Amino acid sequence: MSIEAKEEIWPLKQPFRISRGSRTEARVVVVTVSDGKEIGRGEGIPLARYNQTTASVLAQIESIAGEKNLNRQGLQDLLPPGAARNALDCALWDLEAKAFGKRAWELANIPIVSEVETSFTISLDTPEKMSAAAKANAKLPILKLKLGGDDLDLSRVQAVRETAPAARLLIDANESWSPSHYREIVSALKESRVELIEQPFSADADEVLESLDHPIPVCADESCHPTADLPRLTNRYEVINVKLDKTGGLTEALRLCERARESGFKLLIGCMVCTSLGIAPARLLASLTTWIDLDGPLLLARDRDHPVPYANGKIGVPSRELWG
Numbered sequence: 001m002s003i004e005a006k007e008e009i010w011p012l013k014q015p016f017r018i019s020r021g022s023r024t025e026a027r028v029v030v031v032t033v034s035d036g037k038e039i040g041r042g043e044g045i046p047l048a049r050y051n052q053t054t055a056s057v058l059a060q061i062e063s064i065a066g067e068k069n070l071n072r073q074g075l076q077d078l079l080p081p082g083a084a085r086n087a088l089d090c091a092l093w094d095l096e097a098k099a100f101g102k103r104a105w106e107l108a109n110i111p112i113v114s115e116v117e118t119s120f121t122i123s124l125d126t127p128e129k130m131s132a133a134a135k136a137n138a139k140l141p142i143l144k145l146k147l148g149g150d151d152l153d154l155s156r157v158q159a160v161r162e163t164a165p166a167a168r169l170l171i172d173a174n175e176s177w178s179p180s181h182y183r184e185i186v187s188a189l190k191e192s193r194v195e196l197i198e199q200p201f202s203a204d205a206d207e208v209l210e211s212l213d214h215p216i217p218v219c220a221d222e223s224c225h226p227t228a229d230l231p232r233l234t235n236r237y238e239v240i241n242v243k244l245d246k247t248g249g250l251t252e253a254l255r256l257c258e259r260a261r262e263s264g265f266k267l268l269i270g271c272m273v274c275t276s277l278g279i280a281p282a283r284l285l286a287s288l289t290t291w292i293d294l295d296g297p298l299l300l301a302r303d304r305d306h307p308v309p310y311a312n313g314k315i316g317v318p319s320r321e322l323w324g
Helices: 054-063 072-078 083-100 104-108 127-136 153-163 179-191 203-211 227-233 250-262 276-288
Strands: 002-018 021-034 039-044 119-122 142-146 168-172 194-198 218-220 239-242 266-269
Touching (some): 002 054, 021 054, 021 083, 021 276, 039 276, 054 083, 072 083, 072 250, 083 104, 083 250, 104 250, 104 276, 119 127, 127 153, 142 153, 153 168, 153 179, 179 194, 227 250, 239 250, 250 276, 266 276
Parallel strands (some): 142 168, 168 194, 239 266
Antiparallel strands (some): 002 021
């Protein structure tokens, strides 16, 4: 089997900002695997938050390029969870689907629905600018607001709620809050009909959630990567954000979803800022989850050929030409 990997850079429509910083482009690693007959592709996103760079991800992939009889199960032991394993794992799923003449969800034995609602992310900004962004997308069913842990957070949410009274609201603090900030605004967020708070505290300081009231369900993002993370999250979170770049691919993501549901967690399937090639395998998990946040390609200036179909806040089924 041959393995090739390369970096691609995809400009964004406009700067995208969260509490940790802003970006103007998506840097992705694309892996292509071939058995000599068929070709499979996968995409991973190197993340500085997890000490990943394009160079480190490419080096990880190169380190197993000579592995004989590489398959998805063996890959789980060869590489740690992260962007490199995700890109390779998803490429192997794509290759397997083509080799057997089936769709990936048939191989995974999971149901697929023709359309699912996704949230659309509004970048961290002033209340006025976030309100304007919400107004431009007010007809979308679900808006996810990036917050920053400062005194403007509640004003941001209230400004968006006034502009988009019918939208369902999710918020994502990206580890930026303090316990006092949480206590001060959580009741008002409930009044603004916020239905989910994502990763309020740093992943290494989230034990405080065990002693705080949860009038709104709290979702683990940075705190949860592979299935092994689940036991310590009990009594801290009600929801798990499953991202393929954190689990290290679809194979582990399927396992995480199963174990999390067995443990009583609800699920959100999320993504990084990526192209449709990164969304397609994550789209398979949509029928297993309560919330879907797969809007990465909507932030790009342009997407790949044969993109995942988006219309009116809904995502269709990926085409064979794209993946799986």
